[in-house]
Amino acid sequence: MTTAIAAATEPIISVENCQKYFPVTSGLVLRKAIGQVKAVDGVTFHIKQGETYSLVGESGCGKTTTAKMVLLVERPTAGSIKFRGKDLATFRSDDYKEYRSSVQAVFQDPWSSLNPRMRVGHIIMEPLLTNKKLSRNEAKERLASLLQEVGLHQFQGDYYPHEFSGGQRQRIAIARALSLEPNVIVLDEPVSALDVSIRAQIMNLLRDLQERHGVSYLLIAHNLATVRYMSHHVGVMYLGKIVEEAPTRELFTNPMHPYTKALISASLPSHPDIQREDIVLSGEIPSPLNPPKGCAFHPRCPFAMDRCSQEMPVLKAAQNPEHAVSCHLF
Amino acid sequence: MAQGHAPVLEVQDLRTYFYTRTGVVKAVDGVSFSLKEGETLGVVGESGSGKSMTALSIMGLVPQPAGKIVGGKVLLEGEDLLQKTPAEMQHIRGQKLCMILQDPMTSLNPVYTVGNQLIETLRLKPGNRGRGIKERAIELLSKVKIAAPEARIGNYPHQMSGGMRQRVVGAIAIAGAPKVLIADEATTSLDATIQYQYLQLLRELQEDTGLSIIFITHDFGIVAKMCDRVAVMYAGRLVELAPVRELFNKPAHPYTEALMRSVPNVDEEVDHLYAIEGQPPALDKLPTGCSFAPRCPYAFERCVQEYPSSVTVGESHYAHCWKLL
Numbered sequence A: 001m002t003t004a005i006a007a008a009t010e011p012i013i014s015v016e017n018c019q020k021y022f023p024v025t026s027g028l029v030l031r032k033a034i035g036q037v038k039a040v041d042g043v044t045f046h047i048k049q050g051e052t053y054s055l056v057g058e059s060g061c062g063k064t065t066t067a068k069m070v071l072l073v074e075r076p077t078a079g080s081i082k083f084r085g086k087d088l089a090t091f092r093s094d095d096y097k098e099y100r101s102s103v104q105a106v107f108q109d110p111w112s113s114l115n116p117r118m119r120v121g122h123i124i125m126e127p128l129l130t131n132k133k134l135s136r137n138e139a140k141e142r143l144a145s146l147l148q149e150v151g152l153h154q155f156q157g158d159y160y161p162h163e164f165s166g167g168q169r170q171r172i173a174i175a176r177a178l179s180l181e182p183n184v185i186v187l188d189e190p191v192s193a194l195d196v197s198i199r200a201q202i203m204n205l206l207r208d209l210q211e212r213h214g215v216s217y218l219l220i221a222h223n224l225a226t227v228r229y230m231s232h233h234v235g236v237m238y239l240g241k242i243v244e245e246a247p248t249r250e251l252f253t254n255p256m257h258p259y260t261k262a263l264i265s266a267s268l269p270s271h272p273d274i275q276r277e278d279i280v281l282s283g284e285i286p287s288p289l290n291p292p293k294g295c296a297f298h299p300r301c302p303f304a305m306d307r308c309s310q311e312m313p314v315l316k317a318a319q320n321p322e323h324a325v326s327c328h329l330f
Numbered sequence B: 001m002a003q004g005h006a007p008v009l010e011v012q013d014l015r016t017y018f019y020t021r022t023g024v025v026k027a028v029d030g031v032s033f034s035l036k037e038g039e040t041l042g043v044v045g046e047s048g049s050g051k052s053m054t055a056l057s058i059m060g061l062v063p064q065p066a067g068k069i070v071g072g073k074v075l076l077e078g079e080d081l082l083q084k085t086p087a088e089m090q091h092i093r094g095q096k097l098c099m100i101l102q103d104p105m106t107s108l109n110p111v112y113t114v115g116n117q118l119i120e121t122l123r124l125k126p127g128n129r130g131r132g133i134k135e136r137a138i139e140l141l142s143k144v145k146i147a148a149p150e151a152r153i154g155n156y157p158h159q160m161s162g163g164m165r166q167r168v169v170g171a172i173a174i175a176g177a178p179k180v181l182i183a184d185e186a187t188t189s190l191d192a193t194i195q196y197q198y199l200q201l202l203r204e205l206q207e208d209t210g211l212s213i214i215f216i217t218h219d220f221g222i223v224a225k226m227c228d229r230v231a232v233m234y235a236g237r238l239v240e241l242a243p244v245r246e247l248f249n250k251p252a253h254p255y256t257e258a259l260m261r262s263v264p265n266v267d268e269e270v271d272h273l274y275a276i277e278g279q280p281p282a283l284d285k286l287p288t289g290c291s292f293a294p295r296c297p298y299a300f301e302r303c304v305q306e307y308p309s310s311v312t313v314g315e316s317h318y319a320h321c322w323k324l325l
């Protein structure tokens, strides 16, 4: 029992001080590097077994790039990612193989993420069949249980993706991600392309699966209500950095960073009588090509002080040790 | 919000059908509502429920030749727009009626500067020519809160961010001092803080000009923040119409109720979301009776036999449902 508890608090994935810089080039023939986009600029967080860690923030703040590093699609420019305490940089081919089957993904667009020429049963089973040898019967049984798990009928395994609605295609993508019994699933905006009435079906399905299998999620979403419903921990990103992090309830009831407050204040109310504290941000989201000096948020921050344009704040624990914020006010 | 009493816009029993190989798609099937001066009406519903087609029917922009308005009236200040010629409609669209779409790039022409596009709209108004027109364009850009409008007027759309482009579309929309603005998912693609700025901006413009707004959205948050009244559409029909507080406090139609319970909430912790099972019906294969019956937890015999009539459930609050009789 004690080991089970220890395992539950031990992070399954640790992202430590990760950076991803993309070179920006000019010229068509002689490509000259003229700068770099700091898409992710020193991000640290931990995903615990059976929990959901969410990244929120506005477009371009580096959420997907962070997810891509976890999925081995992008290599960090600096920093490390650890899987059960083992640094990915030290992986051998066997470790990679295990990692690839333990960490799966479901993306936003259920229309383009499924091969249109494959039957759904084949799509779902493909990752499993390329990794394991199964007899015909075993494969059939496994497919049946996966379809059932995501709320699809047996006979639908013989259909093609175009014969399904958006919500059903997302179920197919989830079944495929589940086929290898992963420990972690990266969910990049899994419901934002779906119809309102279908979103709840998919969110509930994801929560049920987590409860049943103890799978962890790295969830990327810009909708705060979705994040509140789905996650245990939330990291708020701004221009490639996590500016605040806390357990979900703590973050929503006691937001500290001015950007988090602004995001919550800009989120749409759930009832016409709800009046929010008005924190109007001026200006646009700045570009990660030329992030402002000091605190990257200072040009838009209603509380900015002299110090903010000079000195970069660091993420540190608040009174609540689980709550961290990166702002000179604290 | 100052509201006059006479409706600016009245839509009566509007029917817009598509004639396709597989059958007749009843995209809008008997929709009626009215809009007062300075009022904001929200139109909500899932995708495919007919929200955009209702808007395009009002604008006289139903896709041709597949689509056809087969019945009803659209009265703008008492005049039926469905009787106008295409040339007359074009003029009305530049002046009295305008629309903002989700993707600002579809409304902006990539090869002209935003200044040119604004000036072109301003020129539509007789007498609006000559020197002052550029100043007027700059004024409009600053009205939609674009910083350094003198410089921005020479920008091409691709040189601006999504939020700025959407504000330019807003500036073009209000250039003709319209009576009615239809915003179709106009802020869906914007980031939260930028969306918030844009919604505040529309509010201010409305207070300045007495503009009436129709907000087409699938987001109840926008409805809660922006609207005075709400129309809920399902499968081409308007199933509930209510003042905004009434709708949030006691939704009458089972579909409205289910939809509201299925939306997660930023303001409080929700234990479990209600999920509406199944999907909306195909509009060329509508069931007889109530179109929501296959998904409705309250459905009973009568529901599958006859389409429900309108039931008054409160002041200015109507819903089409047999359960409410």
Ligand SMILES: Nc1ncnc2c1ncn2[C@@H]1O[C@H](COP(=O)(O)OP(=O)(O)OP(=O)(O)O)[C@@H](O)[C@H]1O
Pocket (backbone or CB within 6 Å): A022, A023, A037, A038, A039, A040, A057, A058, A059, A060, A061, A062, A063, A064, A065, A066, A222, A288
């Ligand atoms: N391959 C690349 N080359 C250059 N720049 C890139 C590349 N991929 C991402 N970027 C830049 O990195 C930044 C972060 O991008 P990312 O896709 O991670 O954002 P995001 O937070 O997922 O945004 P969204 O909410 O729009 O999906 C952006 O400025 C983006 O333009």
Ligand SMILES: Nc1ncnc2c1ncn2[C@@H]1O[C@H](COP(=O)(O)OP(=O)(O)O)[C@@H](O)[C@H]1O
Pocket (backbone or CB within 6 Å): B018, B020, B025, B026, B027, B028, B045, B046, B047, B048, B049, B050, B051, B052, B053, B054, B063, B066, B067, B283
């Ligand atoms: N060009 C078209 N041909 C056939 N059917 C169409 C066409 N455009 C829209 N429709 C149908 O009309 C119905 C209503 O569409 P729309 O008004 O766009 O829905 P909403 O805006 O509520 O998502 C849908 O069933 C859609 O498939």
Ligand code: SF4
Pocket (backbone or CB within 6 Å): A257, A258, A259, A295, A296, A297, A298, A299, A301, A302, A303, A304, A305, A308, A313, A326, A327, A328, A329
């Ligand atoms: S460090 Fe300064 S500018 Fe940055 S969020 Fe805090 S108060 Fe605002």
Ligand code: SF4
Pocket (backbone or CB within 6 Å): B253, B254, B255, B290, B291, B292, B293, B294, B296, B297, B298, B299, B300, B303, B308, B320, B321, B322, B323, B324
């Ligand atoms: S008419 Fe019947 S099926 Fe339709 S919403 Fe009312 S109770 Fe449900």
Ligand SMILES: [Mg+2]
Pocket (backbone or CB within 6 Å): A063, A064, A065
């Ligand atoms: Mg992304």
Ligand SMILES: [Mg+2]
Pocket (backbone or CB within 6 Å): B048, B051, B052, B053, B184
């Ligand atoms: Mg639409």
